[in-house]
Structures are given as C-alpha cells and as structure tokens.
Amino acid sequence: MSTSGNIIKNTGFLYMKMGITVFISLYTTRVILNALGASDFGIYGVVGGAITMLGFLNGAMAGATQRFMNYSAGEGNETKQLTIFNNSILLHWSIAVIVAILLESAMFVFFNGVLNIEPDRIEAAKWIYHFTVISTLFTIITVPYDAAINAHENMLYYAIVGILESVLKLIAALIIVHACIDKLILYGIFMAGITITMLIIKQLYCRKHYVECQINLKRYIDRKTLKDITSFAGWNFVGSIGTLLGNCGGSIVINHYFGTAINAAENVGSQLRGQMLAFSNNMLKALNPVIVKKEGSGDRTAMLKFSLTGSKLSYLLFAILAIPFLIETPYILKLWLKNVPDWAVCFSRFQMAVALMEQLTITLGTTIGATGKNKELNLFCSVARFVPLFIYIPLFANGFQPYWLYVIMFVNFGFIINGFTLYQCKKFCGLNIHYYCKNVLFPCIGCSLLSLGIGFTTYLFLDEGFVRLILSTFFSLITYFLCMFAFAFNKEEKHIIHSLSDSILRKLKIKR
Template identity: 30%
Template sequence: MVDKKVMAKNTFMLYGRMLLIMFATFYTSRMVLEALGVYDFGLYSLVGSIIILFSFIQNVSALATQRFLSVGLGKGDFEWANKVFNTSVIVHIIICGLILLFAETLGLWFLLHKLKVPEARLNDVFWVYQLSIVSLLIQIMQTPFIASMIACEKMDLFAKVGIFDAFQRWFMVFLFTLFGFENKIVWYAAFLLVGYSLVFSVYFSFCTSRLSVCKINLRVKENTALLKEIFFFSSWSMLGSLSVVGLSQGIALLTYYFVGVVANGAIWLAEQILIAFNRIIGTLQTAFNPQIIKQYSVGNSQEVSSLLSLSCKLTAFVVMISAIPVFVDAEIIANIWLNKVPEYLVDLIKIVVIYILVDSLSGPYVTAIYAVGKLRNYQFIVSAIMLSSLFMTFILYFLGFSVYVAVSSRILCAFLLLMFRVFYVSRATGVSAKKFLLDEFPRLALVAVVAMLASNYLSNYIMGGFIGLIVLSALNFSIVILMFSLFVLKAEERRNIIGMIRKRL
C-alpha cells in the first residue's frame, strides 16, 4: 500500500524547493530585462531560450530513467537498479552526441542563414547559440541523477539541490549585472553556463556519495540488452520532449518572423509564467510519480486508478487557487514583476493561464503511460498533434491574425493531448476513461469557470495593487475550496480531509 504520510512529507519539501526556484526565476528575469534592454532581451530569448524550455520538460524526460529505476526498487532489486542507472548515463551520453551533431549542422545553418538577425549581431548570436548548446547538454546529463533522487524518494536531497540552484541563479545574474560588458547577451549566456555546471556538479556529488543505485560502473558489454531497451525507451521519450521544445520554439520563431523581436520577448516572459506553474505541477507530480510506477509494476491497478484521481484533483486545486488570480490581475502582476511591461505581455499571460488549467490535468496520465512503457505509438501521435498545432499557428499568422489568436492554438493542442492521454491510459491499464471524462473533468471545469467568473466580478470592487491581489487571492481560495467541497470531492474524501484538519488542530 502507498504510504500517504511519506507522500505528504515529500510534497511539503518539494514545495519549499519550488517556491525558492520560482522566486529566483522571476526576480532574475526582471534583473536581466533591465540589464539587457528590450531588444537584446528579445534577441537572447530567440536563441538561448532552448535551455529554459528544456528545464520545464525535464520532469518528463527524467520519467524514462525513473520508470526503470522505480520498477527495480519496487521489486527490491537494487543491483538491477544500479545497472539501470549506469546504462541510463550511457544512453544520455549517446543522446547528447546526437543532439550536438544536429545542432552544429542543420541547427547552425538555420540560425545563420534563415533567421532575420542584423548582420552586426550575427557574431553575438553565434556565441550565444554555442554556449546555450553546451548548457543544454549539461542539463541532459543531469537527468539520470534527478531521476535517481526521485525514484529513491530522497526528496530532502532534491530540495537541498533546489536551494543551491535558486541561490546560484540569483548570484550569477547579480555578478552579470555588476559588470558593464560590451557583448551583454554573450556574457549572460556564459554566466548561465557556469551556473548550470555548478548545479550538475552538486547533483553528481550528492547522488554518487549518498545513493547506492548511483555507483558509477559504465560497463557496456555487461548491459547490452538493457542498454538497447533503455536507449529506445529514452529515444521515444526524447522525441516527446523535442516535440514540446519544437512547439514552443516554433511559436517563438513564427512570432519573431511575423510580428517582431518585441513580441518574441513578450512570449519568452509569458513562458516564465508557464515554467513557474509547470514547477508547481511538477512538484505535486514528483511526489506521486514513484508510487504510480511502483503500483503499476506490481499489478495494483486499483491503487493506480486511485492515485490518478487523487493526483488530478490535487493538481487542479493547486493550479486553480494560484492561476485564476494571475489571469484576473495579469496587468497588476506584470507591473509588480517588471518595472517596464513589454507590449503584448498582459494578454499573453492570460492565454498561458488558460493553457495551464487544461494542460495540468495531463501530468498524472503521462506518468501512467511511462509506467506502461509502450511509448512508440504514443509519442508518434503526441508529436503529430503538436506539429498540427504549430502548423495551425503558422496558418493563423499567414492569414493576418493577431499574435493572441495565433498563440491560443496551444490551448486546443493541450485539450486534444489530454483527451488522447486519458483514452490511451484507459486502453493500456483498464483505468476508466468514462469516470474522468463524464464525471471528474466536467466537475473540475465547472469549478474553474465559476471561480474565474466570480473572481473577475469581485475584482471590480477590490482596490488595485499588491494588497488588492492578496485580497483577490484569498477570495478565490475560498471560492475554489467551497466549489471543490460541493462538486468535486466525494463524501469519503471530505470526511478524511476534515478528520486530518481536526487532528492537526
């Protein structure tokens, strides 16, 4: 059976980690915007944002390794889990080699010959690109170590590294702002590379010294069959990850081409909101992931269904209480966050929030799909849906629609992906799709719509500024709790929650 106390403890520690990294991300974004200026900020976001995009899909990429480790740990086979870790390291080295080959050929050609970059800035753009590629490779090699911490449920170590990560983000940007560099965007990319290298060294040190499954022993001949299995599994996982990056980067490139660098910079800033909420969602999901995989590996489908339902409800609740105030008071939040709010940003934040409300429900089902392990057909269909969304964005821009309409195509993409994942999990595991689609999803949608409309109405009678945002957040929190109690939670779930509160009090 699942130890709910351990999951609660892990969730608490992960939230502390997530809050620190979120604060560092938002604060340093403001510092960088002021240091670079709007134009250079937009130019960097065009070339170097692949690292930022990879950070929010890292949870999905780590699931490939985590899935194999969790299966071994669930069965108590620590020797096999150690082989999985070492094989995963080899697999990620191979993946890095393939990405480097692609980046330095087709990617570099596209950068130098197809982007409308002023000739005077081509040298800066080239070096930002090279530094960003190295940073990306370091991020990829970090994945097996992150997956090992999560699979072993060592959330205390994971949280400590997160604290260090948050500090180094601020410190690197602080150092960057102290000096009057001539080529600012190049030096900014260099400082980021140093920061990523430091974080990797901490992950490496912690895992190899404190986790028995992370003892380095890269003997390929002994693990040939496992190498093939994990490589193909990770390759399909990487295809899905690259599809996410391709969709985000594709939208950014199309926006840069059809609208301009300022709009592209605004999209990059809106992506920071998306990254922040994905960290919230990832924090919740990280506590559930090992148990979902372990329960599936031992054939406990009833417990898997219960964990999926609980994870969806908890994720929806946390996203609603935090995202709806962002939607309603997007302008106030943008002004608090940035001294000078770029054009397009406020409405793009609202679009991102709607996307998050839909996409957040997919997380538990993605974990279940990775637990099943049959990724080829799944990733083909997911990639096709994302490619269709990118093509729709291109058509909308080509026909002259605004940036808001074009970017909104991602919302439809998120909904289609959610429906597909629910049906895929139902077919693979026997978990009821009907229960989610006809019972849970309509109830969650009702709560979201009512809370958004009520908060928007109440905002007309609340003072502006930071105090008004706090008041609106408190009112929205009350509305969401009431609606969840009435329409989402079952009687048994309500009794359990009330019992837990009484016990604490």
C-alpha cells in the same frame, strides 16, 4: 512510513523549496529584463529558448530511467537497478553527443534568413546559441542522476539543490547588472556554467549515497536492458523533441514575423508560468515514483487511484494561483516588472489557460509509461505539438495577430492531446472515462469557471489598484475553496484531508 505519509513528507520538502525559489526566480527575471532590455531579453528567449524547455526535456527523459528504477524497486530487485543505471549512463551520453551535433549543424540554417535579429546583435546571438548547446549537452547527461534521486524519493536533497540553483542564477543576474562587457553573452556563460555545476553536485552526491550509481560500464552493460531502456527512452525523447520543436518553433515563427520584442513578451509569460507550475508540480515529483512502484508491485487499482487524484490535485493547486492571475494580469505584471513588454498581458493569460488544461491529464502519461506502453502516446503527442507550426506560418503571413499562436495551442493541448491521452489510458490501463469526467474533469472546470466569474465581477466594478487586487482575489478564492471542498473531492479524499488536518493540528499542539 505509509505511502500517503511519505508523499506528504516529500511534498512538504518540495513546497519549502518552492516557497524560496519562486520569489528568487521572479526577482531574477525582473533584474535580467531590466539589465538586458526588451530586445536582448527577446533574443535570449528565442535563441536560447531551449534552456527554458530543458526542465521539461530533462523530466521527460528522466522518466525512462526512473520508470525502470521504480519498477525494479517495486519488485524488490536492487541488482537490476545497478544494471539499469549503467545502461542509462551510456544511453544518455550517446543522446547528448548526437543532439549537440545536430543543434550545432542547425545553427547555419537559423542564422541565415530564419531568425529576425538586428544585425548588430547577430554575433551575440550566436554566442548565446553555443552556450545553449552546451547547457543542453550537460542537462541530458544529468538525467540518470535526477532519475536516481527521484527513484529514491529523496526530495529533501532535490529541494536543497533547487534552492542553490536559484541562488546562483540570482547572483549571476546581479553581476550582469554591473558588468562592463556584453551583458547578453555574459548571461549565456553564467547559465551554461550553472548547468555544469548542477551536474557535478548531483553526480558526486549520487555516487556517495546510492549503490546503483557506481559506474562500471564494462561489467554492467546488458544488451536486453539497454534495448528496453532505449526503446522506452527513445519514445519519451520523441515526445519531448516534439514539444521542444513545437514551442521553440513557435517562438522562431513569431520572431520572424514580428521581431525580437514579441519574444520578450513570450519569455515573460513562460517565466511566470514555469514558476506557478512549480506550485502544483511539486506534488507530482513525490507522487510519480509511487504510481510506477504500484504498477511494479502489480497493484493497478491503486496506481489508477493515485494517478486520478494526482491530476485532480495538480489542477486544483495550480488554479489557486492561476485564477487570481487571470483576473488581475495587467496589474500583477506592473507590480512585478518595471516595464511590461507589449503583448505580455495577452500571452501570459493564454499561457496560464494552456497550463490549466495540461494539468487535467498530467499524471496519466506517467500511468501509461508505468505499463511500458508509451510508444503510441509519445508519437502522437510529438506530431500533434509540431504540426501547428505549419498552421502558424500561413496565418501570420496573411496578417493574423500574434495571439493566434496561443489560440491554436489551447485547442491543441486542451482537446486533441488530452483526448488522446485519455483514450490511451483507457486502452492500456483500464481507465473508466465516465469516472474520470465525473470525478476530475467536471469538478475542476466547474470550480474554476464559477470563481473566475465572481472575481471578474469585482474587476469590472472597481478601478485598477491594490484594493481591487485584494478584493478580486479574496472573492474568487473564497468561491473557489467552497466549490472545491463541496464538489471537487470525493468522500475518500475528504476523509484523507480531514485526517491530515487533524494530524497536523495534533503535532502543533504537542510542540506548543
């Protein structure tokens, strides 16, 4: 099968998974919010907030093992993949133990004057913290197996496991509704248990189906390979920790000044943003291995082509959901949740806007990593995501409103981090910035602004309700699709879309 055909097939599996898991996850969040209440939901968000970031941490760290496995596959070197996997197992076990010790040590600081939690819920919050540490430990250990599945581009199995995980979380939520013991503690137990279950499932599958996933540390530990992976994974880890500390630190800061109720609003926005990002990020799981393999085979021109198209498509796909949501956030949250926490509307809109800005360079980090030059980017991003904490504190101490957390985040991600990523891609990969702006940045921003303007016109002239939701969505998306196909895609991309459409139609006719 051709590269494009394989990407399309794998993307199809991932969208199948998304179509099932998004609705399950959104309903699960609604059940948990109403079962725990806004205060306990906020406690889980701030104390166990690392869990919501584990997916990012897992993906960033898996990038190291996956990069080396994909690069070796591009070279056609199967023996090297076995060495890479075993060295990666040793590395991630070591990282997991160190992180667990550091997190447990930090608990005494968090629960002695940092976190603003009601006295009668301190004990439950401590239990949630311990379960978060357990989840973190096993998530890091799972990284090499996730990398192997992605390196083999086995998105069907990835989709099946993702659906199973969502179903288990829904079952846990339904059990908690009727539980007689402390529901918050029970929820933490379930989340840790599900993380361990996912590790076991992935481990058994990889050992059975992939030759390179056979563990023999004594035979395959290689100092040079371990040093290379450690260096690459180390800088990926630095970037991930910066993001983790920045996001969790922001949650802790606003909790300190505004209480747990504000964290409930933040948690709602994070849950919704994560599910919507799955719509665009599914394509990236199928595309990222291809980008690295192209570099491994020495075809940098093709690597850049796939990378720029990936960022553009990721933005355009995410915007299909983000634009109607940005227009009708209050009404959509009312439909989704019985009780909408204060600030949830504002926070959710800001999180969508930040996520849109992230998509503009989403594949360029993979492109830079494919060359092995990930040190400068990860170091810069780690510092850039952590430094705003020292801005939040004086602002909130002087009476600034909570939304300033996201104003600073938007500027940081949209201009500072994206700008440095472009610079690094030009420096190490030969990216033409003018070509990027002309073919990715300006078309994406232009389509979004025009469709938002049309959608908000409907919003202003009609009363809130289902009719306005349908009309504002219809007019904004019609405008968006017309602009997208007229201005966003170049000739080659339009040709691929037309060819794909013709192929799908022919298959449908054959089946009939």
